Amino acid sequence: MKGSIFSVLLPALLLFACRATAQRQPNVIIVLTDDMGYSDLGTYGNPLIQTPFLDHLATQGVKATGYMVTSPSCTPSRVSLLTGRYPSRSQLNFPIPPGYKIGLPDEDVTIAEMLKAVGYNTCMIGKWHLGDIQPYNFPTAQGFDHYYGLLYSHDYRYPYVVTDTTLKMYRDRTPESNKPADSSITSIYTSEAIKYVQQQTKDKPFFLYLAHNMPHLPVAASGKFSGHSAGGLYGDVVEEIDARLADLWKVVEAKGFADNTILVFSSDNGPWIDFPARMAADSVTKPWHVGSTGIFRGKKGETYEGGHRVPFIVYWKNHVPAGKVISESFTSMDVLPTLAQWTKAPLPKGRTLDGESVSDLLTGKKAAKVHAPIYYVNYGLPEAVRVGDWKLRITSDTAKHTQLVELFNLKQDIRERTNLAAENPVKVNELTALLKAYTGAVPN
Numbered sequence: 188m189k190g191s192i193f194s195v196l197l198p199a200l201l202l203f204a205c206r207a208t209a210q211r212q213p214n215v216i217i218v219l220t221d222d223m224g225y226s227d228l229g230t231y232g233n234p235l236i237q238t239p240f241l242d243h244l245a246t247q248g249v250k251a252t253g254y255m256v257t258s259p260s261c262t263p264s265r266v267s268l269l270t271g272r273y274p275s276r277s278q279l280n281f282p283i284p285p286g287y288k289i290g291l292p293d294e295d296v297t298i299a300e301m302l303k304a305v306g307y308n309t310c311m312i313g314k315w316h317l318g319d320i321q322p323y324n325f326p327t328a329q330g331f332d333h334y335y336g337l338l339y340s341h342d343y344r345y346p347y348v349v350t351d352t353t354l355k356m357y358r359d360r361t362p363e364s365n366k367p368a369d370s371s372i373t374s375i376y377t378s379e380a381i382k383y384v385q386q387q388t389k390d391k392p393f394f395l396y397l398a399h400n401m402p403h404l405p406v407a408a409s410g411k412f413s414g415h416s417a418g419g420l421y422g423d424v425v426e427e428i429d430a431r432l433a434d435l436w437k438v439v440e441a442k443g444f445a446d447n448t449i450l451v452f453s454s455d456n457g458p459w460i461d462f463p464a465r466m467a468a469d470s471v472t473k474p475w476h477v478g479s480t481g482i483f484r485g486k487k488g489e490t491y492e493g494g495h496r497v498p499f500i501v502y503w504k505n506h507v508p509a510g511k512v513i514s515e516s517f518t519s520m521d522v523l524p525t526l527a528q529w530t531k532a533p534l535p536k537g538r539t540l541d542g543e544s545v546s547d548l549l550t551g552k553k554a555a556k557v558h559a560p561i562y563y564v565n566y567g568l569p570e571a572v573r574v575g576d577w578k579l580r581i582t583s584d585t586a587k588h589t590q591l592v593e594l595f596n597l598k599q600d601i602r603e604r605t606n607l608a609a610e611n612p613v614k615v616n617e618l619t620a621l622l623k624a625y626t627g628a629v630p631n
Contacts, residue, residue: 221403224458224478235418240433248502259494271523271542280567290318296535299330313398346468369407377431454497460486490563579618
């Protein structure tokens, strides 16, 4: 009889235990913007653009001033965020166009796949930009249960790009409609994200990756946000992202998820300053329709700090200290291993991870060890490397057959104005050896 009762009760007990465990696992929301500069938010010093939700989030969570992406352009930066690896390992070294022959390799393990393996429901909404070869490169083949959005940037169309490809909004693997008006993309993504969160329950944790197309050019804002910001049209777009994110978070709160949800906000790279002439072919886009790097030199596409340093805010109630500002350096590759630790998900097996958990840094438990070296990768090549305060940047002008060697002490010269290479040959040689080591260790 005892055995009979036990055989009946055991499945129920196991189910209860599994549900209890699932409830203890935090939900995860990652919000990624496109081409947003370091100083495009109020909390990062912008005097014109009003971002009350994100400003408040920074007071309730952790704001990083030393966070950087691995590569200063779309595709490679996104690869690193989702896989915890340098983009060269995936052979995705530049922003790939529609129909390109390769995409995110099947053997790569994404955050979505990692979390799905431990019981998460996973959803991506927004810009993918990691390949469109059916079915292998689609989000639904890379760990996401659900997908809705544009596979590419919204400028992959006439007059910005000469192409016969028609941009479509996809639901899972099926094109659902042509690309909507640029001004409605942020609102549509937010509505889809809200719908997804409303469908979730406390019995099963969820991972939502919300990758906005904005404020990538061409910029456009909807309805009441148009003409609203003192920061001009670009400010309108950023303020709409902030307001729509506030709308999403209200739903998270209404569902009772807020106390057990990790919210991460960031950007894929720095602003597109000095954008190519093709982007002005619409006679609407202007040079001032881009973001700000603040005090940092450089921009999207460059390995100066302005191309790599972007906003990073993380909130997790009772786990990350409220209002803490951290200046230590860490990268987008560290997000995956950190989330693995926070969600108790095993790290991907059989894969070299270049990132490392920065849980101690973000939770303030103890002083974290210095993350080194950090490589700045551009089009598959390690153009710069940083160890501690020192950064070496080596770039080539193939047309002029010249090479520029720059050495900066970022503690003394965060603006990268003074080249110290000539007076520090030993340091140059030391860091050059690290650049060569990257080339030998990471497949290009």
